[in-house]
Amino acid sequence: MTEPTYLRDTRDGYDKISADYAEKFPTMLVDGPLGRAMLTAFAELVGGAGGGPVVEVGSGPGRVTAFLHSLGVRVSGVDLSPAMVALARRNHPELGFVEGTMTALDLPDGSLAGLLAWYSVIHVPPELHPGVFEEFHRVVAPGGHLLVAFQVGDVPLSFTEAWGHTVSLDFHRLSPDRVTEALEKAGFAMDARLVREPSGDEKVPQAYLLAHRRP
Numbered sequence: 001m002t003e004p005t006y007l008r009d010t011r012d013g014y015d016k017i018s019a020d021y022a023e024k025f026p027t028m029l030v031d032g033p034l035g036r037a038m039l040t041a042f043a044e045l046v047g048g049a050g051g052g053p054v055v056e057v058g059s060g061p062g063r064v065t066a067f068l069h070s071l072g073v074r075v076s077g078v079d080l081s082p083a084m085v086a087l088a089r090r091n092h093p094e095l096g097f098v099e100g101t102m103t104a105l106d107l108p109d110g111s112l113a114g115l116l117a118w119y120s121v122i123h124v125p126p127e128l129h130p131g132v133f134e135e136f137h138r139v140v141a142p143g144g145h146l147l148v149a150f151q152v153g154d155v156p157l158s159f160t161e162a163w164g165h166t167v168s169l170d171f172h173r174l175s176p177d178r179v180t181e182a183l184e185k186a187g188f189a190m191d192a193r194l195v196r197e198p199s200g201d202e203k204v205p206q207a208y209l210l211a212h213r214r215p
């Protein structure tokens with residue numbers, strides 16, 4: 001089957017920028033206190049070390065995966081970009097990272113206590129989100145948890161150049177209402193929604209949606 005262009009472009013873009021990304025953000029903090037608060041709540045809900053496995057889809061350099069690990073969560077990462085997977089393995093050799101796409105996860109049905117998508121569904125065109133959320137629903141166990149983070153808005157950011165590389169990278173800003181609707185349709189029940197104001201270089205509000213798979 002031919003791979004959709006958006007997946008090829010996203011992989012190619014992150015492969016090209018991974019070295020600059022690593023250099024620019026060597027010890028990047030995970031979001032601010034509110035983002036970390038949602039991650040901490042998620043870590044508690046999935047049961048920490050005593051809980052089941054958790055996967056971060058779109059784990060990039062592995063900083064958020066490592067943050068969850070520091071909270072005791074049994075977590076690993078999946079990313080589309082081989083260069084990002086290599087970077088994450090270098091940064092966090094104690095954790096597992098594999099190549100893969102959130103659109104077709106190489107995971108058994110109902111196998112996860114939790115799934116985290118931290119600024120990664122932004123690279124999938126919104127009209128394809130229903131299919132992605134069905135895939136999340138397939139791999140999360142009944143009662144298991146989901147946390148999704150994204151920038152809020154209607155107008156996508158499109159880059160054709162990044163750090164001197166020619167890329168074709170789209171960052172889809174999303175509507176919390178529309179994402180909620182699609183998650184509910186896929187079989188998730190919402191637990192919490194946090195939308196915070198932009199801070200630092202951010203131009204738009206940031207959203208964090210916490211849900212669980214309906215039993």
Ligand SMILES: C[S@@+](CC[C@H](N)C(=O)[O-])C[C@H]1O[C@@H](n2cnc3c(N)ncnc32)[C@H](O)[C@@H]1O
Binds near residue numbers: 060063
């Ligand atoms: C903005 S970065 C966020 C990385 C990480 N979650 C963090 O916050 O540091 C987005 C990541 O999602 C990955 N990605 C994009 N589309 C993906 C897909 N379909 N499946 C898996 N990973 C994907 C990219 O390769 C990139 O590493």
